[in-house]
Amino acid sequence: MIIPAKNNPSLPVMIRVKGIESIVNWFEQHQRSLYAIGLSYLGNQRKIEELFYRAILQVHKELPRFKSSTSFEISVLSIFILICRELSLNKSIQASEVSDYHQEIFHALHPLKEKKREVLVLTYIKGLSKDETAQLLQVSAEQVKALIFSGLQSLRNGMGDGEHYHGCKEFQKLYVDYLERNMDRPRKIDFEIHIYHCQDCQEDLAALQEVMLGFNEAIAKFSVPPGFMENVKERIAERESLNQQKKNKRKRNGFIAAGIFALAIFAGLFTGAFSKLYYTWTEENQELRAFLQADVGERLNLEAESDGVKIKIKSAIADDVQTLIFYEIEDTNENNQYMINFDDGVFIEDERNIMNDHTSQRYYPPDFGSELNNEEKNTYHGKISLPPLKEDKSTIKLKINKVMKIVGDSSDSYKSIEPEEGEWNFEIPVTKQPSTEYALEEDIEIEGVPVRFDKLILAPTATILQYGLKTEQKKKRIDMINFKNMKINNKITEADLFGSSYVYTQPDFRWSNFQAHFEPLFEKETDEVKIQFHSVNLSIEELKTVELDTSKKYPQTFEYAGSTISIDKVEIGQPTRVVFSNHEIKNREYESLHFNIATEEENISMEGDYEGVIVDKNGKEYDMNKAPFIYEDIEQPRHFFTVQSFKIQGDNVVPKSLDIFGYNTTKYLDDIVEIETELIVKDKAGIR
Incomplete structure (x- = not known):
């Protein structure tokens, strides 16, 4: 966005x-x-x-x-x-x-x-x-x-x-x-x-x-660890690609026949079957419909209006992971769509006392491309995540003084947002739904790196897998695991490829703990879980120093990680420029390099730029600067850097060497791990 x-x-x-x-x-x-x-x-x-x-x-x-x-x-x-x-x-x-x-x-x-x-x-x-x-x-x-x-x-x-x-x-x-x-x-x-x-x-x-x-x-x-910024940029790139994703959702039924309701009620279908049938007809938001059909949460339909902008709180679903607020915003004066940005203009009265502030709020990107949000030009359906409640029941006093106007028509790949002020106040009654936690205690190796599975959390709003990565690995380490799905009680839940989060409480410094989020299953018990992997992002340590002799003519080439890399340009000036490249993608091991350009001077400022391509499983290349494409539709994509250029600020700074510390690479997996579970019993005081 x-x-x-x-x-x-x-x-x-x-x-x-x-x-x-x-x-x-x-x-x-x-x-x-x-x-x-x-x-x-x-x-x-x-x-x-x-x-x-x-x-x-x-x-x-x-x-x-x-x-x-x-x-x-x-x-x-x-x-x-x-x-x-x-x-x-x-x-x-x-x-x-x-x-x-x-x-x-x-x-x-x-x-x-x-x-x-x-x-x-x-x-x-x-x-x-x-x-x-x-x-x-x-x-x-x-x-x-x-x-x-x-x-x-x-x-x-x-x-x-x-x-x-x-x-x-x-x-x-x-x-x-x-x-x-x-x-x-x-x-x-x-x-x-x-x-x-x-x-x-x-x-x-x-x-x-x-x-x-x-x-x-x-x-x-002091120096920054090699490859640090590449990891950050990869996460940002993945997050941005999510904004372009279009979800395939069914169109709602726009008409409910009163005779069908009468027949269903007459037949005594006030059971779960009637509940599923009822919400299929009456709830247009498919995600919220699934919660209501599973008897998790209830309809609220709380409304507040300011300057012709009407906000309706449709439901609130709370558990130990988060508090989900489903909303609908209608512009009653014009054909504008508005959304809520949970960290701008949204306030919760007495938040510290009613909500757990030791958890990070989940971010759900706007779903501009959904069919539901493209049916009416003046209405937007969305959700925000708030921290979980401390108590089982509470009333959330939600105050909103700003909404975001969505700018751009339906044909735009990107949207922008503009803030508009108003005043919308709600008192939302919420009951926290229970969740179940299981200890896993399973150790495996992926690409020779130890991985530990610690916990499975079955919550109404999410299915969460907690795992650890060994931090003592020097030559090879896993930066991130991407999961494909989990199978629980013969139900398959797909992984949220952008939902991994770092666990801030780290009891053992030799391990870094993470949580991977999957779609909710509404299951409360299980005795085993099957985990299917998608890919791993690896950092490989392989040291090499290449001298940069400004008296030589360029380009010059050198061998690294089975590839031939060209140093295309070394120009001393204001600024000094260094450019190196590798356009050969086929069978290339590395995707990007961890490196530093050493100079005669300390405390220099360096500005970098790069070119690259996305390559799919079959070797087809996608130029990021040309025709648009949907990243999620590419089978087993890998992002290869082809050209990297740097401007070294200063007065005729002389580069001495290109110091390579290692590289990043992606490995696609299809392994399945089957793990038995052991219930973690909770009481009022916590876990025992």
Whole structure:
């Protein structure tokens, strides 16, 4: 979904023009400092991937609301920091995921109070000015200066040095300005005279300066793990492709014969059979119809209207996974369609007390292509996911002050949305439906990598498989498993290919836990489950360094992973350009490379672009820049990078080498695993 940024002058031109692709490129250009910020909060690469993924999507959503008076970078960082806070539930950094030369500094940063940590990372990692940091954190510039000093002191103490230093308090507040050379000459002279005569302040200042230098040195040496951004971009690409998916749904029956109802009632069909028949005739939304036919939830038909826009809450389905709200919006004045964006203009009164805030809300993309949403130009049917309830029964006081107008006709592949304000208030009675959990305890290997199946959750709104991936693998690791389906009680439930989520509670740092979501089955008991795989995304470590000699003529070729790669161009200038390519797709093992371009200078800025093709099972190629295609209709697609070009910003920066760390590849599977289940019994206190 493309959301236009209109003509906001605070946005970079490419952001205004290209939307989410340019946002991804902006994050890639700034990935080093952003990754370091994320590491200071999270200490876990998979969590930081989730951080980048969420931040890119949120920035894309928020673009129309970016203020022209605020720089694009500050606006992005405010979103980035907010998501950092939300994800930092686990306060311990895993030492195995932080390399030695900056391990100590990040261990010391992590336990600092939030504001102290934030001013340090924004000032010394992101390089913001004190005024910019103050604007972002909504504090004064003087407070930023005080927080920098106290943060550096805490950092020094946390690294085991500084407890015995006792400088003069009236001069301590001048340390940062002095070390950063921000003092005017008269104050500098007075300060240096005092330092010359005060041994305590000499030692205190020297120790603080050592911490600042160590901090800067650690950040200068810091590098992003190879392949990190490729993983994020792949998730974004998959998410965007979902927006183009068209679901095949049956057209509703537009007429109900009163005689059929009378006959059914006369025959006494008030049983489940009548319920299924009744909702088949009366409920046009097929997804909601399935819930109602399974006796999960009930019709509500709550209505509220503002300026001719009528919102109807049709039903609320709640369980331990989420609270699904099905809605319908009708424009009674014109032929416009509106949708609800759950994270913009939607509020729940007393949310912390009635809902579980330790779970992530699921995002359901708008279904612009459904037949139901194309039948009437002034009506839109949708759903939003809210957190699960804490109690079995509750009343959700839902307040909506903004809806999104859908812009674009039915022939458009992409839609944009524009916010419109109003006031719609609802009191929604909800009863939480029970779910069943089973322990699986099954270990297997996929492509030689250990995989562990831990739990099966049968909930009314979703069927969930929890599994773990071994993180200790060095030469080969699984980045993601894509499932095809599960078979439970002879019923097959298809996997949501875009519904995998990271489990934030990780009891064993050697494993990373994930949840894969499948369609609801409305089953409550089972003694076994059959899991069919679809594919795995792998990262393979294979090191190679290719010297970039600017005195040579290009193109030059080299061999890697069974393929011949061409270095097409190495041009020194403003900027310096490096281009390499491989157009040979047949039998190629790698899809994209994990690499770095080493230069004589440190702290360089690099801007990258790439070309690629999608290749199906039979070798047919789909050019992403030419004729449109539906990604989901391609059989066993693989995304191959063919050309990668980079601009190295600076004054005649000389590239020294292309350092390749490894590559990504996709393996398609057709394996089926059969697992016995063991019921996990719950009581009021939790699980026992």
